[in-house]
Amino acid sequence: MALQLGGGAGIAAGAILGLILVVIVVAWSVKVVKEYQRIVNFRLGKVQAEKGPGIVMVFPVIDRPVRVDLRERFLQIPHQTCITKDNAPVDIDFIIYFKVINAADSVVQVNNFEGAAMGIATTTLRAVIGDINLDEVLSKREEINALLRTKLDDVTTRWGVKVTNVEIREILPPKNVSDAMILQMSAERSRRAVVTEAEGKKSAAITVAEGDRQSSILRAEGNKQSAILQAEGYAQALSTVFGAAKAIDQKTLTIQYLDTLKALGSSPATKFVLPAEFTQLIQPIKAMIQSAETEAAKGEQS
Secondary structure, eight states, X not given: OHHHHHXXXXXXXXXXXXXXXXXXXXXXXXXXXXXXXXEEEEETTEEEEEEOSEEEEOOTTTEXXXXXXXXXXXXXXXXXXXXXXXXXXXXXXXXXXXXXXXXXXXXXXXXXXXXXXXXXXXXXXXHHHTTSOHHHHHHOHHHHXXXXXXXXXXXXXXXXXXXXXXXXXXXXXXXXXXXXXXXXHHHHHHHHHHXXXXXXHHHHHHHHHHHHXXXXXXXHHHXXXXXXXXXXXXXXXXXXXXXXHHTOOHHHHHHHHHHHXXXXXXXXXXXXXXXXXXHHHHHHHHHHHXXXXXXXXXXXXX
16 A cells, blocks of 8 residues: 555656656747847757747757847947048047848857947948048048948948948047137137127118118208298299289389388488489379379369
8 A cells, every 4th residue: 555655656746747847848949039039040050040029939959049139229339549541640439320130140140240340340430530631520420420331331231230320429639639629719709700790880880871861862852842832932922923913003003102202201311322214213103193183173174
């Protein structure tokens, strides 16, 4: 009976051990691959097809799965001292953005992509900067980025990696160049201030001149209108006088002459200068007096 119990315990232990082995084999064989990952499986040293995403089955012992991340990543290249075409040393650091486009090549074709990319990036940077003058290095950053990206992508494509972008973060020129740039910037700001002040004075002078011109035009227009109104008033006055003069007869004019003589007689002056035509002015008065005497005589006779 004890033997039977011992045999039953051995069977149970064997079953448990077998179950544990099955769980281990299943856990080793079943791989869950995320959406942004792929598995490159080596079966007895030979590359199988890329697998994933989802559940992937591998065989223990004979398979060696390698996970590859397909997300875009970046690699920081620290400051590198480069010599420009005009023999000026500059320190440049930049960032490389890349992503795996062929998981199998990224595992098989290169041992350490990031290390290899850093070495290629530094040598390519020196080659590119060595063909450009310092002024162009400082002013044509976008063109240098595009050139670096193209050259790096030509190399990394065979590794199954795509360089998506290259961005230069900082360019440090020599100290004497930096000091000269600061002085140039200060001089440029002073020049702009002088130009701005001159433009302001010019605009002010133009505005004042325009105001004076408009004022002169308005003043001349006012004088013109005033002269027109005065002329029209004078013309109306002459027309009125002329109209009134047409209604005056000879007797009325004679009376006016007499009033004028009366005014001259009352004047305190002792000498009078009379024109030669004065005798002609008296003739109407003389004729009027004779006419009045004739009419008076006729009245007495009747």
